[in-house]
Amino acid sequence: RRARSVVREMLLQPKEFVVASPASSSVPLKEYPADRYAAVLVHWHRVYGRGIVLVGNRMEQKVVESVRDALEHERVQVRTLMGEEDNLEILLGLIASARAYIGNDTGTMHFAAALRRPVLAIFGGGHWPRFVPAAIEGAAVAQELPCFGCGWQCIFATDPPCIRSIQSRKVCAMIDELESGKLKPFQIRAGAFEGATATTWITQAKTKLR
Numbered sequence: 001r002r003a004r005s006v007v008r009e010m011l012l013q014p015k016e017f018v019v020a021s022p023a024s025s026s027v028p029l030k031e032y033p034a035d036r037y038a039a040v041l042v043h044w045h046r047v048y049g050r051g052i053v054l055v056g057n058r059m060e061q062k063v064v065e066s067v068r069d070a071l072e073h074e075r076v077q078v079r080t081l082m083g084e085e086d087n088l089e090i091l092l093g094l095i096a097s098a099r100a101y102i103g104n105d106t107g108t109m110h111f112a113a114a115l116r117r118p119v120l121a122i123f124g125g126g127h128w129p130r131f132v133p134a135a136i137e138g139a140a141v142a143q144e145l146p147c148f149g150c151g152w153q154c155i156f157a158t159d160p161p162c163i164r165s166i167q168s169r170k171v172c173a174m175i176d177e178l179e180s181g182k183l184k185p186f187q188i189r190a191g192a193f194e195g196a197t198a199t200t201w202i203t204q205a206k207t208k209l210r
Helices: 002-009 033-046 058-073 088-097 107-114 168-179 195-209
Strands: 019-021 053-059 078-083 100-104 119-122 138-143 185-190
Touching: 002 033, 002 088, 002 119, 019 033, 019 107, 033 058, 033 100, 053 058, 053 088, 058 078, 078 088, 088 107, 088 138, 100 107, 100 168, 107 119, 107 168, 119 168
Parallel strands: 019 053, 019 100, 053 078, 100 119, 119 138, 138 185
Antiparallel strands: none
């Protein structure tokens, strides 16, 4: 009931908005770049008219605000729900009312899967594919590197190409497939890199692993 009240206050209609979780306070390396995250949400809003609700906890506020600012710059109205100790049930109710969830490999992703909402998840190689969500619809996308399974002890320091290299067009394509009903059952999209830059990353990864 509290969540339904929040949805009304946000001027949203059930199943007509998406819940987006752009941060990962426990493992910041998992975070998809804010500009690309905003770009895929702009696509979802403009093409399919979906409302956007950004969620996170207080430690993730800076990342959430960065994505929010990028969306507002593109004139996309966005709502936010920042986590407090007493509003976990509001988050769960909000997800249950949403059209779908999009985000990184986080606990919120698993909440969405448990609530039987479609999930679009952007993964890195830290524990791939151990934590792929048990969702009924949607997809997980990852870019393969020889260093997958690093446990987030990234050999590329703070700039993991397994996350940073996933192009927004790939995520937008998943959105299009989801909206057209083509992502049932849940799919795993783990592919190799393409192009000269990819060859450089693969060579560097192999060298660092020696």
